[in-house]
Amino acid sequence: MTSPLSAVQQQARDAAMSMPLDAIDPADPEYFVHDTVGHYFERLRRDDPVHKSDSPYFGPYWSITKYADIMHVDTHHDIFSSDWSRGGITLTDPPEGEKLQMFIAMDPPRHDDQRKAITPIVAPPNLMKMEGLIRERTCKVLDGLPRNETFNWVDEVSIELTTLMLATLFDFPLEDRRLLTWWSDVATMNKKLNPDALEPHERMAELGKMLEYFTRLWNERINAPPASDLVSMLAHGPSTRNMSPLEYMGNLVLLIVGGNDTTRNSMTGGLLALHDNPDQWAKLRADPELIASLVPEIVRWQTPLAHMRRTAIADSEVGGKRILAGDKVAMWYLSGNRDESAIDDAHRFIIDRARPRQHLSFGFGIHRCVGNRLAELQLRILWEEILKRFPVIEVVGEPVRVRSTFVRGFSQLPVRIPG
Amino acid sequence: MPRVTFVTFAGEHHVVDVPAGTTLMRAATDHGVPGIDGDCGGNCACATCHVFIEAPWASKLSPRSDHEEDMLGLTVDPRPSSRLGCQIRVTDAIDGIVVQLPQGQH
8 A cells, every 4th residue: 555554554564573573473463453463574574484473362372474484384284283182273162161173273084074064065066057146146235235325335245245144054043043143143242362262161162152053054954965064964964974063063063164254254354455455446447347357356455364273293394494393383463464575566456467366365285275266256246246236335434343363354344335 | 288167157257378487376377277276275175276178188197195085075066087286287198288267165
């Protein structure tokens, strides 16, 4: 962006560039609420790309901040484990008894088997079949938006569309769809970071209700012929039909969060990015074909999951630093996606990049986002339908960002569509 | 320069000549052949350059590495003829190779 930095940003930048390296701890939720973490990452990429911090929230951990080093860690699952029993995939260590077994938090071979069971629903042949329905639902939501009054884009568009999609994938009763939004929020709540979050026991109680609801659906589907919804696929799939309740719950959380928080925030982040870069919005209006490269650029720019965590299970060297077995490692996708040594003009939002798909937001290696093509399809349809309808969408206030070092997202973005 | 023929899922043929040493993934993406994405830029890390290579060409290629094998596990319809285009360099020895593309990359 070419506009001068706000006072908050300038202050954060000065602090990030001048504080002693030892003091830098990017996993500070304050930096995410104010969207100032980028300055700290810029300093680390320059001065200490593989960096050790001791967090008051997460204990000691390594930050991997450069694109190439993140690619290295992500593609060495034999050294950097995702397994839930070692702490899983986020910096937060779940309390004992709350370790959710989901395939994103498993190493091979169990990961591979369970992932394969659900891959077909989000694979290109099935997506082609779903495109019409996604478009119909998107049109209906957009046509129902208020005119000439301020509303929250996050709630009316981003949450509504992603929740509808998720309900479709699960064949979940549409009238109860906001439960999915609630459970997604509950699943990523972190009392340590956010005083407003539920207590751990309340959180588990809510997830228990989710399991109860989905167990009912499971029982219905297991007694019916195999269908193409996710619950039926899990209930009939040879590698998933004997899952324990905790494992079923873990995989539900994975699919609900994976299909909800991520695309939701790219839907909001994309609008904000275009608003902040009016030249890019003008370019898009002049040539709607650019939606093809706009979509991956939005996903890079937003990076809706700021990091993925791994736990080293062998000693190795990354970027010249010795990482030992047992160490906690954060791959900061958000930082790698701003790495000038891997992406030209990484600090600029450019909707017609030469290689827009080369970003880290979906991860790389065997845990690469299984729903990436569905996410892109939803975003493509959203922008195609927006361009057909609204010559202008005004962002009329500051966004409110969520207090998380994992989900990089928004709770509010006030907008107005002139009628 | 060695020649590569890409055959899309719909049956269209795209013929490209590329300098020896170019990977199949780059041969496709640099020439606008639809159906290959190459999201990771050639690091064997995304499986979005999935292709099928049948006889007689298959036996002229070096075998799949463990890493390639792992990544092929992420594709929708892996077959015995599945390969990742980024792991195969075009050489004079495979001049004329025919490469079939899947319905979509994932």
